[in-house]
Amino acid sequence: MALTEQANRKSEAGGDVAADEAPAGAATIYVCVTCRKAGEPDTEPRPGALLAEATASAAQGSGVAVRRVRCLANCTRGPSVAMRANGSWTYLFGGLDIGGAAALVEGARLLAGAADGIMPWRGRPEPLKRGLIARVPPLDFQEETP
Amino acid sequence: MALTEQANRKSEAGGDVAADEAPAGAATIYVCVTCRKAGEPDTEPRPGALLAEATASAAQGSGVAVRRVRCLANCTRGPSVAMRANGSWTYLFGGLDIGGAAALVEGARLLAGAADGIMPWRGRPEPLKRGLIARVPPLDFQEETP
Numbered sequence: 001m002a003l004t005e006q007a008n009r010k011s012e013a014g015g016d017v018a019a020d021e022a023p024a025g026a027a028t029i030y031v032c033v034t035c036r037k038a039g040e041p042d043t044e045p046r047p048g049a050l051l052a053e054a055t056a057s058a059a060q061g062s063g064v065a066v067r068r069v070r071c072l073a074n075c076t077r078g079p080s081v082a083m084r085a086n087g088s089w090t091y092l093f094g095g096l097d098i099g100g101a102a103a104l105v106e107g108a109r110l111l112a113g114a115a116d117g118i119m120p121w122r123g124r125p126e127p128l129k130r131g132l133i134a135r136v137p138p139l140d141f142q143e144e145t146p
Numbered sequence: 147m148a149l150t151e152q153a154n155r156k157s158e159a160g161g162d163v164a165a166d167e168a169p170a171g172a173a174t175i176y177v178c179v180t181c182r183k184a185g186e187p188d189t190e191p192r193p194g195a196l197l198a199e200a201t202a203s204a205a206q207g208s209g210v211a212v213r214r215v216r217c218l219a220n221c222t223r224g225p226s227v228a229m230r231a232n233g234s235w236t237y238l239f240g241g242l243d244i245g246g247a248a249a250l251v252e253g254a255r256l257l258a259g260a261a262d263g264i265m266p267w268r269g270r271p272e273p274l275k276r277g278l279i280a281r282v283p284p285l286d287f288q289e290e291t292p
Binding site: 069091092 | 176179213214215216217218219220226228230236237238278279280281282283287289290
């Protein structure tokens with residue numbers, strides 16, 4: 001596991017990424033509004049709803065779109081967020097809190113500016129490193145072999 | 147958490163899903179070929195590569211496409227697979243083994259046939275219930291509020 005992650009980070013960090021060349025408006029952040037941390041009591045508003053509100057505020061004027069969604073099915077590792085930009089990979093993050101709102105917007109801008117559709121590891125905000133859940137290739141993805 | 151999952155399953159199970167009405171060819175399964183179970187020794191071929199091979203075999207003649215991918219960044223809960231169909235939500239599964247190949251193809255057919263783009267819980271193969279990692283809305287997703 002460690003080796004795979006390390007290799008992945010290395011390849012992401014090593015990419016020659018042209019950040020900020022694409023319009024940030026190409027990026028969308030999906031915030032789960034029903035999420036709470038596993039094992040924590042049920043409070044209203046839900047931590048996910050607060051995160052959505054904070055992210056929408058942080059995104060104002062950035063061109064990054066924020067969409068509320070009821071469930072990303074990452075319930076054991078919420079609060080949860082997905083993001084993608086035009087033609088990029090889709091990223092899923094978990095274990096976020098309201099303090100991660102600015103990190104999400106910065107991550108979305110990095111992703112929108114990445115020529116290869118991969119969010120660079122270098123310069124990626126810390127909550128989007130430790131909170132990485134998974135990533136999914138874009139629709140036009142070409143098969144890779146080891 | 148339990149409540150959210152339960153509600154989610156209920157809504158999925160309750161959906162009036164027209165399975166098999168869409169062509170299964172609309173579905174694509176992405177199998178991570180570098181995955182192994184966390185904590186297990188590094189063996190070649192990797193369990194993910196074996197799963198990809200088994201899934202490609204199981205998909206023959208089904209119209210479901212299978213694509214190998216190097217890393218879905220779900221390393222702590224592999225072996226990992228993503229799938230989607232035209233306009234559907236994208237699903238991520240983990241903790242799979244080679245015995246899950248047929249379940250993946252069946253899940254992809256269910257997803258391709260779901261009019262609402264949601265994989266029905268009822269009738270979903272067991273490995274795709276216990277192995278659910280997350281799901282991501284489609285590109286044309288409209289915001290939901292609680």
